[in-house]
Amino acid sequence: MSFIQQTTDKNYYRSSKQLFALIDCNSFYASCERIFNTKIIKKPVVVLSNNDGCIIARSDEAKELGIQMGEPFFKAKDIITKNKVNVFSSNYSLYGDISNRVMEVLSTFSPEIEIYSIDEAFLKFDGFNEKKIDDHCKKIRDTIKQWIGIPVSVGVGRTKTLAKVANHLAKKNKEKKGISILLEEKEIKQELSILDVKDIWGIGKKLSIFLKSNGIYSAFDFLQKERGWVRKNMGVIGERIVMELLGLSCLSLEMIPNSKKNCCVSRSFGYPIETFEDLSQSVANYATRAAEKLREDNLVTNVMSLFLLTNYFNKKDLQYSNSLKIQIDYLTNDTVVIVKKALEGLKKIYRPGYKYKKAGIIMLNLSQESNIQGLFEFNKEKSSSLMKSFDSINLRYGNSTIHTAAEGINKLWSMQRQKMSPCYTTRFNELLKVDL
DNA sequence: TCTGGGGTCCTAGGACCC
DNA sequence: TCTGGGGTCCTAGGACCC
Numbered sequence: 001m002s003f004i005q006q007t008t009d010k011n012y013y014r015s016s017k018q019l020f021a022l023i024d025c026n027s028f029y030a031s032c033e034r035i036f037n038t039k040i041i042k043k044p045v046v047v048l049s050n051n052d053g054c055i056i057a058r059s060d061e062a063k064e065l066g067i068q069m070g071e072p073f074f075k076a077k078d079i080i081t082k083n084k085v086n087v088f089s090s091n092y093s094l095y096g097d098i099s100n101r102v103m104e105v106l107s108t109f110s111p112e113i114e115i116y117s118i119d120e121a122f123l124k125f126d127g128f129n130e131k132k133i134d135d136h137c138k139k140i141r142d143t144i145k146q147w148i149g150i151p152v153s154v155g156v157g158r159t160k161t162l163a164k165v166a167n168h169l170a171k172k173n174k175e176k177k178g179i180s181i182l183l184e185e186k187e188i189k190q191e192l193s194i195l196d197v198k199d200i201w202g203i204g205k206k207l208s209i210f211l212k213s214n215g216i217y218s219a220f221d222f223l224q225k226e227r228g229w230v231r232k233n234m235g236v237i238g239e240r241i242v243m244e245l246l247g248l249s250c251l252s253l254e255m256i257p258n259s260k261k262n263c264c265v266s267r268s269f270g271y272p273i274e275t276f277e278d279l280s281q282s283v284a285n286y287a288t289r290a291a292e293k294l295r296e297d298n299l300v301t302n303v304m305s306l307f308l309l310t311n312y313f314n315k316k317d318l319q320y321s322n323s324l325k326i327q328i329d330y331l332t333n334d335t336v337v338i339v340k341k342a343l344e345g346l347k348k349i350y351r352p353g354y355k356y357k358k359a360g361i362i363m364l365n366l367s368q369e370s371n372i373q374g375l376f377e378f379n380k381e382k383s384s385s386l387m388k389s390f391d392s393i394n395l396r397y398g399n400s401t402i403h404t405a406a407e408g409i410n411k412l413w414s415m416q417r418q419k420m421s422p423c424y425t426t427r428f429n430e431l432l433k434v435d436l
Numbered sequence: 437t438c439t440g441g442g443g444t445c446c447t448a449g450g451a452c453c454c
Numbered sequence: 455t456c457t458g459g460g461g462t463c464c465t466a467g468g469a470c471c472c
Contacts, residue, residue: 054439072439074438075439117471205469206470207470235447237469258444260443261444265442268440268441
């Protein structure tokens with residue numbers, strides 16, 4: 001028996017009182033660039049990943065030109081030049097700051113908010129009069145646009161997954177004007193029957209290929225499958241998606257962000273690098289940043305993983321990749337210790353004769369700093385006062401004002417970001433430079 | 437020439453124990 | 455010759471997300 005047969009009588013679509021709204025900023029990074037550069041409004045805009053490698057955000061005008069998400073920049077270069085597309089390197093401090101402002105405004109519209117990503121948040125609309133929801137959504141959209149200058153889409157449903165579906169419709173159908181409220185059973189079924197399985201939240205590339213090879217093309221087709229089949233082939237995740245699409249909420253609003261379990265710092269190099277010297281400078285730099293990130297969140301660890309790899313796109317070159325798990329004898333977030341351990345690890349997995357493309361560090365099994373106790377109290381205090389000075393100097397005078405000797409001075413390996421906009425909202429000095 | 441970065445969760449299978 | 459079975463814990467890898 002399929003899920004839908006089992007559940008039709010129970011009429012889940014009407015049973016739940018709770019409502020979720022998903023607010024999603026349209027082409028977020030491109031929209032951020034537009035706030036401070038009015039000349040590019042209504043013009044095609046794309047934003048590139050680190051190293052100006054891939055296209056990671058596109059304005060509607062850029063989408064219409066056929067530029068694909070995730071497409072390598074060099075492949076789209078012809079279309080970009082021909083159509084005078086405005087191109088920006090990513091400027092995460094700008095986007096992060098704008099995101100905080102958007103979230104702050106959103107939180108005035110409901111006491112229950114989950115910040116889901118840099119450009120998305122779920123709000124809970126419990127106890128709202130359904131007739132007034134549309135007005136409320138309009139107000140959200142207008143306020144964010146007016147106060148911050150970012151266009152958003154709003155989708156409302158009885159589960160997070162249905163709110164995602166609604167948001168998808170709000171974005172896709174122009175006549176909806178950025179708002180879609182999906183609560184009526186008939187309408188839900190209608191929309192699910194034309195929703196491609198690949199567009200369901202939680203179903204990615206692999207699963208959608210698998211589903212289509214089994215004759216499942218729409219979300220509605222998916223709901224026709226027997227429960228046992230879904231469980232067997234897609235595990236609990238598949239089952240959960242089905243329940244959510246049927247209006248049975250399985251995913252709750254996470255108002256308090258869980259503390260991070262891992263923390264990764266990795267970059268592709270601006271140029272392929274071969275020497276141990278260059279590689280160790282980059283690893284020292286990533287380890288330094290990783291330690292800083294831990295201190296920002298008051299976290300510590302005693303285990304980390306180091307990895308490095310060559311460019312697998314470059315078929316002519318010899319390929320090598322390796323990773324190493326590194327244990328530290330005590331919990332720490334001390335830059336000096338973490339850099340030292342990372343470099344010791346690098347010696348073990350570095351092999352000469354390869355052109356390295358990327359390296360990174362993952363801090364694992366993170367726990368709260370307050371957990372440090374016992375034998376290492378002495379070291380802890382000494383280290384944390386040094387690290388505090390380290391962090392406050394870098395905060396005041398800019399990143400990497402102070403750094404460990406291992407990071408080196410000639411950063412040949414560092415990223416290329418040729419088209420970056422100024423950090424309008426976060427770095428006064430840079431703004432001055434530009435204005436002058 | 438040029439192909440991102442940072443996360444989460446789930447599962448299968450091995451190690452180990454009694 | 456014949457060599458248990460069930461439980462737990464850990465880890466690597468795969469899938470997904472933005």
